[in-house]
Amino acid sequence: MKYLTYVEDVSKDLSGYTLISPSVSVGNVGQLAVDLLLHNLRCQRLGTFGHPSLQPVVGTLPDSDADGQTHLMTAMEAYVCEEKKLLVIQIRAPISPKGRLSLLAELVQWAAERGLKRVLQLASCHAAARPDPAAPRLCHVTVAGDDVDALTALAPPQPEIPRPEGDAHRPPPYLPGAGFVPDLYRACEAAKFPYTCLLRHTYEGNNIPEAVDICNCLDSWLGLLDESQKSRPDPYSVLGRWRMPPTWSHLFGPAPDASLY
Template identity: 30%
Template structure:
Protein backbone atom coordinates (compact mmCIF):
# COMPACT_ATOMS: atom_id res chain seq x y z
CA UNK A 1 0.00 0.00 0.00
CA UNK A 2 2.78 2.44 0.89
CA UNK A 3 4.17 2.05 -2.62
CA UNK A 4 0.78 3.18 -3.99
CA UNK A 5 0.99 6.44 -2.02
CA UNK A 6 2.70 9.19 -4.00
CA UNK A 7 4.35 11.92 -1.90
CA UNK A 8 5.23 14.61 -4.41
CA UNK A 9 7.56 16.85 -2.38
CA UNK A 10 8.96 19.98 -4.02
CA UNK A 11 11.84 20.03 -1.54
CA UNK A 12 13.73 17.30 0.30
CA UNK A 13 14.72 19.33 3.33
CA UNK A 14 15.03 18.04 6.87
CA UNK A 15 12.19 19.03 9.23
CA UNK A 16 14.07 18.93 12.53
CA UNK A 17 12.52 21.43 14.92
CA UNK A 18 9.24 21.58 12.96
CA UNK A 19 5.75 20.81 14.24
CA UNK A 20 3.34 19.02 11.90
CA UNK A 21 -0.38 19.78 12.18
CA UNK A 22 -2.80 17.20 10.79
CA UNK A 23 -6.58 17.85 10.73
CA UNK A 24 -8.98 14.94 10.86
CA UNK A 25 -12.09 15.17 8.72
CA UNK A 26 -14.68 15.19 11.50
CA UNK A 27 -17.95 16.69 12.71
CA UNK A 28 -18.06 20.40 11.84
CA UNK A 29 -14.69 20.15 10.00
CA UNK A 30 -13.11 22.31 12.71
CA UNK A 31 -9.61 20.90 12.20
CA UNK A 32 -9.68 21.63 8.48
CA UNK A 33 -11.07 25.13 9.01
CA UNK A 34 -8.38 25.87 11.59
CA UNK A 35 -5.70 24.70 9.15
CA UNK A 36 -7.23 26.90 6.45
CA UNK A 37 -6.84 29.87 8.80
CA UNK A 38 -3.20 28.99 9.52
CA UNK A 39 -2.29 28.51 5.86
CA UNK A 40 -3.95 31.77 4.83
CA UNK A 41 -2.85 33.90 7.80
CA UNK A 42 0.78 32.75 7.80
CA UNK A 43 1.02 32.84 3.98
CA UNK A 44 2.27 29.26 4.02
CA UNK A 45 3.94 27.77 0.95
CA UNK A 46 2.81 24.49 -0.59
CA UNK A 47 5.67 21.99 -0.50
CA UNK A 48 3.92 18.76 -1.48
CA UNK A 49 0.85 17.07 -2.90
CA UNK A 50 -0.21 13.60 -1.83
CA UNK A 51 -1.98 10.98 -3.93
CA UNK A 52 -3.29 7.71 -2.48
CA UNK A 53 -6.04 5.09 -2.92
CA UNK A 54 -7.08 6.18 0.60
CA UNK A 55 -7.92 9.70 -0.61
CA UNK A 56 -11.23 10.54 -2.27
CA UNK A 57 -10.24 12.47 -5.43
CA UNK A 58 -10.97 16.19 -5.19
CA UNK A 59 -9.66 18.97 -7.39
CA UNK A 60 -10.46 22.66 -7.56
CA UNK A 61 -9.17 26.22 -7.73
CA UNK A 62 -6.49 27.47 -5.35
CA UNK A 63 -8.49 28.14 -2.13
CA UNK A 64 -6.08 30.84 -0.94
CA UNK A 65 -5.40 32.92 -4.06
CA UNK A 66 -8.02 33.98 -6.61
CA UNK A 67 -5.32 35.02 -9.06
CA UNK A 68 -3.47 31.71 -8.96
CA UNK A 69 -3.50 29.39 -11.96
CA UNK A 70 -2.63 26.38 -9.77
CA UNK A 71 -5.10 23.70 -8.73
CA UNK A 72 -5.72 22.24 -5.28
CA UNK A 73 -6.17 18.53 -4.59
CA UNK A 74 -7.42 16.24 -1.79
CA UNK A 75 -4.29 16.36 0.33
CA UNK A 76 -1.54 18.99 0.32
CA UNK A 77 1.31 19.95 2.61
CA UNK A 78 2.22 23.54 3.48
CA UNK A 79 5.21 25.03 5.28
CA UNK A 80 6.01 28.19 7.20
CA UNK A 81 9.77 28.35 7.78
CA UNK A 82 9.50 31.42 10.01
CA UNK A 83 7.31 29.51 12.51
CA UNK A 84 8.82 26.03 12.06
CA UNK A 85 5.38 24.82 11.10
CA UNK A 86 4.10 22.26 8.58
CA UNK A 87 0.41 21.71 7.87
CA UNK A 88 -1.05 18.71 6.06
CA UNK A 89 -4.43 19.87 4.79
CA UNK A 90 -7.17 17.33 4.04
CA UNK A 91 -10.11 18.23 1.81
CA UNK A 92 -11.90 14.88 1.77
CA UNK A 93 -12.43 11.95 4.16
CA UNK A 94 -10.21 8.89 4.02
CA UNK A 95 -11.56 5.65 2.58
CA UNK A 96 -11.73 3.50 5.70
CA UNK A 97 -10.28 0.24 4.35
CA UNK A 98 -7.14 2.09 3.19
CA UNK A 99 -6.92 4.57 6.08
CA UNK A 100 -4.55 2.72 8.43
CA UNK A 101 -1.95 1.96 5.77
CA UNK A 102 -2.06 5.55 4.54
CA UNK A 103 -1.67 6.96 8.06
CA UNK A 104 1.18 4.53 8.81
CA UNK A 105 2.91 5.80 5.67
CA UNK A 106 2.25 9.39 6.79
CA UNK A 107 3.91 8.71 10.16
CA UNK A 108 6.85 7.01 8.45
CA UNK A 109 7.41 9.86 5.99
CA UNK A 110 7.61 12.52 8.68
CA UNK A 111 9.63 10.38 11.05
CA UNK A 112 12.19 10.04 8.25
CA UNK A 113 12.24 13.84 8.02
CA UNK A 114 12.88 14.15 11.77
CA UNK A 115 9.66 16.00 12.59
CA UNK A 116 9.79 17.32 16.17
CA UNK A 117 6.12 17.09 17.12
CA UNK A 118 2.76 16.18 15.63
CA UNK A 119 -0.52 17.91 16.54
CA UNK A 120 -3.81 16.32 15.47
CA UNK A 121 -6.84 18.63 15.32
CA UNK A 122 -10.33 17.18 15.39
CA UNK A 123 -13.79 17.48 16.94
CA UNK A 124 -16.45 15.38 18.61
CA UNK A 125 -20.24 15.39 18.75
CA UNK A 126 -21.52 18.01 21.19
CA UNK A 127 -23.92 15.51 22.76
CA UNK A 128 -20.93 13.40 23.86
CA UNK A 129 -19.84 16.12 26.29
CA UNK A 130 -20.69 14.76 29.74
CA UNK A 131 -19.81 17.75 31.93
CA UNK A 132 -21.79 20.68 30.59
CA UNK A 133 -20.10 23.48 32.56
CA UNK A 134 -16.54 22.55 31.56
CA UNK A 135 -14.42 23.69 28.61
CA UNK A 136 -15.47 22.22 25.24
CA UNK A 137 -11.83 21.30 24.52
CA UNK A 138 -10.10 18.03 25.40
CA UNK A 139 -6.60 16.72 24.71
CA UNK A 140 -4.44 13.62 24.67
CA UNK A 141 -0.64 13.69 24.64
CA UNK A 142 2.02 11.01 24.34
CA UNK A 143 4.70 10.98 27.03
CA UNK A 144 7.26 12.21 24.52
CA UNK A 145 5.22 15.24 23.38
CA UNK A 146 6.96 18.52 24.16
CA UNK A 147 3.52 20.06 24.78
CA UNK A 148 2.51 17.73 27.59
CA UNK A 149 3.94 19.85 30.39
CA UNK A 150 2.37 22.99 28.91
CA UNK A 151 -1.15 21.60 28.68
CA UNK A 152 -0.90 20.37 32.26
CA UNK A 153 0.29 23.80 33.40
CA UNK A 154 -2.71 25.36 31.61
CA UNK A 155 -5.01 22.90 33.39
CA UNK A 156 -6.51 21.75 30.11
CA UNK A 157 -8.93 18.85 30.44
CA UNK A 158 -7.65 15.47 29.33
CA UNK A 159 -9.76 13.06 27.31
CA UNK A 160 -11.67 10.69 29.58
CA UNK A 161 -11.28 7.08 28.47
CA UNK A 162 -14.23 4.84 29.30
CA UNK A 163 -12.62 1.64 28.00
CA UNK A 164 -9.26 0.42 26.75
CA UNK A 165 -9.91 1.51 23.16
CA UNK A 166 -9.47 5.19 22.31
CA UNK A 167 -12.75 6.54 20.97
CA UNK A 168 -13.56 10.09 19.87
CA UNK A 169 -17.06 9.95 18.49
CA UNK A 170 -17.36 11.99 15.31
CA UNK A 171 -13.59 12.53 15.30
CA UNK A 172 -12.75 10.74 12.06
CA UNK A 173 -9.32 9.11 11.85
CA UNK A 174 -7.84 11.14 14.73
CA UNK A 175 -7.76 8.33 17.30
CA UNK A 176 -6.29 5.88 14.79
CA UNK A 177 -3.50 8.27 13.80
CA UNK A 178 -2.77 9.11 17.44
CA UNK A 179 -2.24 5.41 18.17
CA UNK A 180 -0.06 5.02 15.08
CA UNK A 181 2.12 7.94 16.24
CA UNK A 182 2.53 6.20 19.60
CA UNK A 183 3.47 2.93 17.91
CA UNK A 184 6.14 4.78 15.92
CA UNK A 185 7.50 6.69 18.95
CA UNK A 186 6.42 10.02 17.44
CA UNK A 187 5.62 12.83 19.92
CA UNK A 188 1.95 13.62 19.44
CA UNK A 189 -0.74 15.89 20.87
CA UNK A 190 -4.40 15.35 19.97
CA UNK A 191 -6.69 18.35 20.51
CA UNK A 192 -10.43 18.28 19.91
CA UNK A 193 -13.52 20.37 20.56
CA UNK A 194 -17.09 19.28 21.15
CA UNK A 195 -19.33 20.86 18.53
CA UNK A 196 -22.42 20.54 16.35
CA UNK A 197 -22.72 20.83 12.58
CA UNK A 198 -23.45 24.31 11.24
CA UNK A 199 -21.38 27.46 10.92
CA UNK A 200 -18.19 26.22 12.60
CA UNK A 201 -15.99 29.20 11.75
CA UNK A 202 -16.12 30.48 15.38
CA UNK A 203 -14.98 27.01 16.52
CA UNK A 204 -11.98 27.22 14.18
CA UNK A 205 -11.02 30.60 15.66
CA UNK A 206 -11.27 29.09 19.15
CA UNK A 207 -9.00 26.22 18.12
CA UNK A 208 -6.37 28.62 16.76
CA UNK A 209 -6.44 30.51 20.06
CA UNK A 210 -5.80 27.27 21.91
CA UNK A 211 -2.94 26.40 19.55
CA UNK A 212 -1.41 29.85 20.01
CA UNK A 213 -0.92 29.00 23.69
CA UNK A 214 1.36 26.15 22.65
CA UNK A 215 3.08 27.45 19.55
CA UNK A 216 4.50 30.92 18.72
CA UNK A 217 2.25 31.28 15.69
CA UNK A 218 1.47 35.00 15.80
CA UNK A 219 2.82 38.24 17.21
CA UNK A 220 1.96 38.91 20.83
CA UNK A 221 2.07 42.67 20.22
CA UNK A 222 -1.40 42.76 18.68
CA UNK A 223 -4.71 40.99 19.04
CA UNK A 224 -4.67 37.43 17.71
CA UNK A 225 -8.01 37.64 15.90
CA UNK A 226 -6.86 40.73 13.97
CA UNK A 227 -3.96 38.69 12.57
CA UNK A 228 -6.16 35.90 11.22
CA UNK A 229 -6.97 36.10 7.52
CA UNK A 230 -9.90 34.09 6.23
CA UNK A 231 -9.12 32.32 2.93
CA UNK A 232 -11.05 33.53 -0.09
CA UNK A 233 -12.61 30.07 -0.48
CA UNK A 234 -14.65 30.69 2.68
CA UNK A 235 -16.84 33.12 0.76
CA UNK A 236 -18.52 30.05 -0.75
CA UNK A 237 -18.35 27.90 2.38
CA UNK A 238 -22.11 27.29 2.29
CA UNK A 239 -22.49 27.41 -1.47
CA UNK A 240 -23.89 30.17 -3.63
CA UNK A 241 -27.07 32.06 -2.61
CA UNK A 242 -30.30 30.71 -4.18
CA UNK A 243 -31.09 32.16 -7.62
CA UNK A 244 -33.56 35.03 -7.49
CA UNK A 245 -35.49 33.48 -10.39
CA UNK A 246 -37.02 30.85 -8.10
CA UNK A 247 -38.90 33.57 -6.23
Protein backbone atom coordinates in the same frame (compact mmCIF):
# COMPACT_ATOMS: atom_id res chain seq x y z
CA MET B 1 4.23 -2.63 0.74
CA LYS B 2 4.15 1.16 0.79
CA TYR B 3 1.30 2.94 -0.97
CA LEU B 4 1.81 6.52 0.23
CA THR B 5 3.36 8.73 -2.44
CA TYR B 6 4.62 12.26 -1.98
CA VAL B 7 5.64 14.72 -4.67
CA GLU B 8 7.64 17.56 -3.18
CA ASP B 9 10.69 19.78 -3.16
CA VAL B 10 13.09 17.00 -2.12
CA SER B 11 15.77 19.49 -1.11
CA LYS B 12 13.66 20.92 1.74
CA ASP B 13 15.08 20.16 5.19
CA LEU B 14 12.20 19.47 7.60
CA SER B 15 14.31 18.54 10.62
CA GLY B 16 12.75 19.81 13.85
CA TYR B 17 9.46 20.81 12.20
CA THR B 18 6.03 20.17 13.71
CA LEU B 19 3.54 18.40 11.46
CA ILE B 20 0.03 19.86 11.76
CA SER B 21 -2.85 17.87 10.26
CA PRO B 22 -6.63 18.08 10.53
CA SER B 23 -9.03 15.21 10.95
CA VAL B 24 -12.12 15.04 8.75
CA SER B 25 -14.45 15.27 11.74
CA VAL B 26 -17.80 16.72 12.83
CA GLY B 27 -18.33 20.23 11.46
CA ASN B 28 -15.00 20.11 9.59
CA VAL B 29 -13.50 22.16 12.41
CA GLY B 30 -9.96 20.86 11.91
CA GLN B 31 -9.97 21.65 8.20
CA LEU B 32 -11.32 25.16 8.84
CA ALA B 33 -8.59 25.73 11.43
CA VAL B 34 -5.94 24.62 8.92
CA ASP B 35 -7.38 27.08 6.38
CA LEU B 36 -6.86 29.87 8.92
CA LEU B 37 -3.28 28.79 9.59
CA LEU B 38 -2.36 28.48 5.91
CA HIS B 39 -3.61 31.98 5.12
CA ASN B 40 -2.50 33.87 8.22
CA LEU B 41 0.95 32.27 8.45
CA ARG B 42 1.47 32.71 4.69
CA CYS B 43 2.38 29.07 4.25
CA GLN B 44 3.91 28.02 0.93
CA ARG B 45 2.74 24.92 -0.90
CA LEU B 46 5.42 22.23 -0.71
CA GLY B 47 3.95 19.03 -2.12
CA THR B 48 1.02 16.68 -2.51
CA PHE B 49 0.25 13.24 -1.07
CA GLY B 50 -1.34 10.33 -2.85
CA HIS B 51 -2.78 7.09 -1.46
CA PRO B 52 -5.44 4.58 -2.62
CA SER B 53 -7.60 5.37 0.44
CA LEU B 54 -7.79 9.09 -0.41
CA GLN B 55 -10.98 9.89 -2.28
CA PRO B 56 -9.97 11.81 -5.42
CA VAL B 57 -10.56 15.56 -5.33
CA VAL B 58 -9.20 18.10 -7.78
CA GLY B 59 -10.05 21.71 -8.51
CA THR B 60 -8.81 25.28 -8.45
CA LEU B 61 -7.81 26.94 -5.22
CA PRO B 62 -7.82 30.74 -4.83
CA ASP B 63 -4.36 32.01 -3.99
CA SER B 64 -3.80 34.57 -1.25
CA ASP B 65 -0.92 36.16 -3.18
CA ALA B 66 -1.27 39.63 -4.59
CA ASP B 67 -1.18 38.33 -8.16
CA GLY B 68 -4.58 36.70 -7.60
CA GLN B 69 -3.55 33.48 -9.31
CA THR B 70 -5.33 30.19 -8.76
CA HIS B 71 -3.62 26.86 -8.25
CA LEU B 72 -4.59 23.24 -8.67
CA MET B 73 -5.63 21.57 -5.43
CA THR B 74 -5.78 17.86 -4.60
CA ALA B 75 -7.13 15.74 -1.75
CA MET B 76 -4.09 15.97 0.55
CA GLU B 77 -1.40 18.65 0.32
CA ALA B 78 1.53 19.86 2.40
CA TYR B 79 2.43 23.48 3.08
CA VAL B 80 5.38 24.91 4.96
CA CYS B 81 5.90 27.88 7.28
CA GLU B 82 9.66 28.25 7.59
CA GLU B 83 9.52 31.00 10.21
CA LYS B 84 7.59 28.83 12.69
CA LYS B 85 9.03 25.51 11.47
CA LEU B 86 5.62 24.06 10.66
CA LEU B 87 4.64 21.53 8.02
CA VAL B 88 0.88 21.94 7.63
CA ILE B 89 -1.19 19.29 5.86
CA GLN B 90 -4.64 20.06 4.48
CA ILE B 91 -7.01 17.16 3.78
CA ARG B 92 -9.95 18.00 1.52
CA ALA B 93 -11.64 14.60 1.24
CA PRO B 94 -12.64 11.74 3.54
CA ILE B 95 -10.21 8.88 3.95
CA SER B 96 -11.70 5.51 3.08
CA PRO B 97 -11.73 3.04 6.01
CA LYS B 98 -10.08 0.49 3.75
CA GLY B 99 -6.42 1.46 3.73
CA ARG B 100 -6.74 4.21 6.35
CA LEU B 101 -4.46 2.49 8.86
CA SER B 102 -1.86 1.97 6.14
CA LEU B 103 -1.95 5.64 5.15
CA LEU B 104 -1.56 6.89 8.72
CA ALA B 105 1.20 4.44 9.62
CA GLU B 106 3.13 5.42 6.48
CA LEU B 107 2.56 9.12 7.19
CA VAL B 108 4.05 8.75 10.68
CA GLN B 109 6.98 6.78 9.27
CA TRP B 110 7.53 9.46 6.61
CA ALA B 111 7.48 12.18 9.29
CA ALA B 112 10.05 10.32 11.37
CA GLU B 113 12.31 9.73 8.36
CA ARG B 114 12.19 13.43 7.43
CA GLY B 115 13.21 14.46 10.94
CA LEU B 116 9.95 16.05 12.09
CA LYS B 117 9.67 16.23 15.87
CA ARG B 118 5.93 15.75 16.54
CA VAL B 119 2.45 15.40 15.06
CA LEU B 120 -0.15 17.96 16.11
CA GLN B 121 -3.70 17.10 15.01
CA LEU B 122 -6.66 19.51 14.92
CA ALA B 123 -10.09 17.92 15.22
CA SER B 124 -13.61 18.05 16.63
CA CYS B 125 -15.85 15.66 18.54
CA HIS B 126 -19.60 15.39 19.14
CA ALA B 127 -20.46 17.76 22.00
CA ALA B 128 -23.43 15.59 22.98
CA ALA B 129 -21.02 12.79 23.95
CA ARG B 130 -19.33 14.79 26.70
CA PRO B 131 -19.74 13.09 30.08
CA ASP B 132 -20.01 16.51 31.78
CA PRO B 133 -21.82 19.29 29.85
CA ALA B 134 -20.08 21.88 32.02
CA ALA B 135 -16.59 20.60 31.15
CA PRO B 136 -14.32 22.68 28.89
CA ARG B 137 -15.15 22.38 25.19
CA LEU B 138 -11.51 22.50 24.12
CA CYS B 139 -9.38 19.58 25.32
CA HIS B 140 -6.31 17.66 24.25
CA VAL B 141 -5.29 14.05 23.78
CA THR B 142 -1.61 13.15 23.79
CA VAL B 143 0.80 10.25 23.44
CA ALA B 144 3.39 9.96 26.18
CA GLY B 145 6.57 11.69 25.12
CA ASP B 146 5.12 14.95 23.85
CA ASP B 147 5.67 18.02 26.05
CA VAL B 148 2.23 19.52 26.69
CA ASP B 149 2.69 21.13 30.11
CA ALA B 150 2.05 24.62 28.74
CA LEU B 151 -0.94 23.37 26.73
CA THR B 152 -2.70 21.82 29.72
CA ALA B 153 -3.55 25.24 31.17
CA LEU B 154 -5.21 26.21 27.86
CA ALA B 155 -6.91 22.91 27.00
CA PRO B 156 -7.11 20.25 29.73
CA PRO B 157 -6.79 16.54 29.00
CA GLN B 158 -9.80 14.98 27.33
CA PRO B 159 -11.87 13.05 29.93
CA GLU B 160 -12.88 9.51 29.13
CA ILE B 161 -16.18 9.28 27.25
CA PRO B 162 -18.46 6.37 28.22
CA ARG B 163 -18.77 3.81 25.46
CA PRO B 164 -22.14 2.55 24.22
CA GLU B 165 -23.03 -1.05 24.92
CA GLY B 166 -21.45 -3.48 22.49
CA ASP B 167 -18.59 -1.13 21.57
CA ALA B 168 -16.11 -2.17 24.24
CA HIS B 169 -13.94 -4.09 21.77
CA ARG B 170 -12.46 -0.97 20.17
CA PRO B 171 -9.11 0.18 21.56
CA PRO B 172 -8.95 3.66 23.16
CA PRO B 173 -9.37 6.52 22.80
CA TYR B 174 -13.15 6.59 22.18
CA LEU B 175 -13.98 9.94 20.51
CA PRO B 176 -17.30 9.90 18.59
CA GLY B 177 -17.31 12.20 15.58
CA ALA B 178 -13.54 12.78 15.67
CA GLY B 179 -12.82 10.97 12.41
CA PHE B 180 -9.46 9.22 12.27
CA VAL B 181 -8.07 10.78 15.46
CA PRO B 182 -7.99 7.42 17.32
CA ASP B 183 -6.23 5.76 14.37
CA LEU B 184 -3.50 8.42 14.12
CA TYR B 185 -3.16 8.37 17.92
CA ARG B 186 -2.46 4.64 17.84
CA ALA B 187 -0.15 4.92 14.81
CA CYS B 188 2.01 7.45 16.67
CA GLU B 189 1.84 5.40 19.86
CA ALA B 190 3.04 2.28 18.01
CA ALA B 191 5.90 4.23 16.41
CA LYS B 192 6.74 6.00 19.70
CA PHE B 193 6.36 9.30 17.86
CA PRO B 194 5.21 12.38 19.86
CA TYR B 195 1.56 13.20 19.15
CA THR B 196 -1.01 15.66 20.49
CA CYS B 197 -4.54 16.37 19.30
CA LEU B 198 -6.43 19.60 20.03
CA LEU B 199 -10.07 18.52 20.22
CA ARG B 200 -13.03 20.94 20.11
CA HIS B 201 -16.43 19.59 21.17
CA THR B 202 -19.08 20.94 18.83
CA TYR B 203 -22.27 20.41 16.83
CA GLU B 204 -22.84 20.63 13.09
CA GLY B 205 -23.52 24.13 11.75
CA ASN B 206 -21.45 27.25 11.21
CA ASN B 207 -18.26 25.99 12.82
CA ILE B 208 -16.02 28.99 12.16
CA PRO B 209 -16.03 30.03 15.86
CA GLU B 210 -14.78 26.58 16.87
CA ALA B 211 -11.96 26.76 14.31
CA VAL B 212 -10.99 30.17 15.69
CA ASP B 213 -10.96 28.71 19.22
CA ILE B 214 -8.46 26.06 18.14
CA CYS B 215 -6.24 28.61 16.37
CA ASN B 216 -6.33 30.98 19.35
CA CYS B 217 -5.22 28.11 21.58
CA LEU B 218 -2.41 27.23 19.17
CA ASP B 219 -1.29 30.86 19.09
CA SER B 220 -1.23 31.09 22.89
CA TRP B 221 0.70 27.83 23.10
CA LEU B 222 3.15 28.16 20.18
CA GLY B 223 3.21 31.92 19.51
CA LEU B 224 2.12 31.80 15.86
CA LEU B 225 0.92 35.35 15.13
CA ASP B 226 3.30 38.29 15.05
CA GLU B 227 2.74 41.40 17.15
CA SER B 228 1.32 43.46 14.27
CA GLN B 229 -1.48 40.92 13.83
CA LYS B 230 -2.17 40.70 17.56
CA SER B 231 -2.46 44.48 17.95
CA ARG B 232 -5.29 44.88 15.43
CA PRO B 233 -8.10 42.51 16.42
CA ASP B 234 -11.58 43.16 15.03
CA PRO B 235 -13.97 43.26 18.03
CA TYR B 236 -16.98 42.97 15.71
CA SER B 237 -15.86 39.79 13.98
CA VAL B 238 -15.80 36.23 15.26
CA LEU B 239 -12.41 35.96 13.56
CA GLY B 240 -10.86 38.48 15.94
CA ARG B 241 -7.22 38.91 14.90
CA TRP B 242 -7.37 36.26 12.17
CA ARG B 243 -7.89 37.18 8.52
CA MET B 244 -10.54 35.26 6.56
CA PRO B 245 -8.98 32.83 4.05
CA PRO B 246 -9.99 33.25 0.39
CA THR B 247 -10.97 29.58 0.41
CA TRP B 248 -13.99 30.57 2.53
CA SER B 249 -15.47 32.84 -0.14
CA HIS B 250 -17.99 30.13 -1.10
CA LEU B 251 -18.17 28.32 2.23
CA PHE B 252 -21.97 28.32 2.45
CA GLY B 253 -22.91 28.78 -1.21
CA PRO B 254 -25.11 31.59 -2.57
CA ALA B 255 -27.83 33.22 -0.49
CA PRO B 256 -31.45 32.12 -1.08
CA ASP B 257 -33.29 33.83 -3.91
CA ALA B 258 -35.06 36.86 -2.40
CA SER B 259 -38.09 36.25 -4.64
CA LEU B 260 -38.88 33.15 -2.57
CA TYR B 261 -39.97 35.41 0.27
